[in-house]
Amino acid sequence: MSSLEVSLLRAGYCVHPEIIAMRNGSFQLREFPAMAALIKHPEKGYILFDSGYTRRFFTETARWPFSLYGHITPVYLKKGESITEQLHLQGIEANQVRYILLSHFHADHIGGCRDFHSATFVAHQEAFATVKSLTGMRALRAGFIKALLPEDFESRLVTLKDSQAIKLPELHRPFEYGFDVFEDKTLFLVKLPGHTTGQMGLIIPESSTGGYFFIADACWQKASFRKLIPPHWLARFITADWKEYLQTLHRVHEYAGNHPHIAVVPSHCKETLEDMFNAARG
Template identity: 40%
Template sequence: MRDLANALPELFLLQIGHCRAPEILSRRKGRLRPVDFPAGAALILHPRHGAILFDTGYGRAFFEATAGFPERLYRWMTPATLPEAARLPQQLARFGIDTPDLVILSHLHADHVAGYFDLTTAPTVLTSREAFEALDRGGRLATLKAGCPEPLRQRLKALRPSFIENCAPPDLIPEGFADFAGLRDIFGDGSVLAVPLPGHGIGQFGLFLPETSTGPQFLIADAAWSLRALRENAPPPNMSVMSLGNKGNYLKTFLNLRMLSCVRSDIRLLPSHCAETFSPTLC
């Protein structure tokens, strides 16, 4: 029998589809040729808190939301692929899971939230209040530009999420995280920390797991699009950063991640769209 008192969380990476776009959009030293960008998610099997899903990738709701104009422009600019076997319910079924105990949404862009609506039972959602309240601002074109097509925005607004801002700060700031302001301890036991990662979208945050069965893990969402970009100090070009967020905040977060990787080489950084990180087996 498994000793849950001493067991560590286990983390499994899922690729819920992918999109295709010029590599240069993701890092300044990239090429013009199109490449595949995984829509990454993570399943955390926590011995005390159950099955936790971080982001949900693509889903049928994305294709429904981008069927008409002007939303179809989103699908044309970054063509998305989601094989049936790669859909979120099918991937969770491999772990014997029908519905996670908690879904954590790092930010509310379509490629991070659409898979949620493929679940047959709606689990509890945790996200940032800043991101959720921003859904009420702007019209159809503004929300499309912000990465969330109008039909999908309406489905998100119907949710009743909990907010990371309501979680308490951790008792201790982990080594290397002094420059990341506003950390929150999701369960109050230090095992899963929400780390604000401003600059991309609104209200974006990542998850830091100080201890897992495979060492410390930091899910950094879209604060960098690849490990290579971090290694080469090559953030996205201004056009990419400014179209979806705040350039100054993005570059500060990007620098903080580079510094963290220097002082905490034991931490595995996990960008959501990194081909090095997410296996293309199903997608």
């Protein structure tokens, strides 16, 4: 059994009509939780995959033009639900988190970054390069709120480039190339483009509770990758590259079929998270 430990955290949620996430869904409003994963590595210590929402989101969206964000995508966060508050209850302080792996730079994934003053951030070079200079309406259109990042973010950022990718073991097909984060075959980042440029997912082949594939926003509901149901066409307005999105969805579908023992986890699937929370509680 692997000595790697993995647990899931929910840091707030937003609401959308279900049909936006899946084109055959209803117009009923659904909760889309903001998921983060806590990983305890036997040598590297505590690692986060994404960081969820914090109260800072509401401060930064109180002013124009980001106030539109809150109207278009209503966000809810209960007291005690930020990642740092949840970690504190587990006896883990923010300064113990050594690495934060960022799938992409939408607000629900970077919202907690400023709470971690000593962590090293890891992201794909394309993901950050695409948003770093955006301001105003262009930033809003990209779902990027720069003020959610710490002022010294770039000095603590390690960017991954395609030229650094390695050929992955056969067992990770259809993903041929990726990044062995610590060069110990415990954590692999793979590109999942389409939703945003440079989005990455995290494959954990083995842990004390099994294997995981955190697919970020490659899709929003597990039925999407299982049954190959894309979002409504309106989602194209918040998608960087629709063709790449569909290709990524097919690759995730293929991976899930090839690896039934791996838990495939979309960041915003309430059903998946609740099933995994219930399983963890035994």
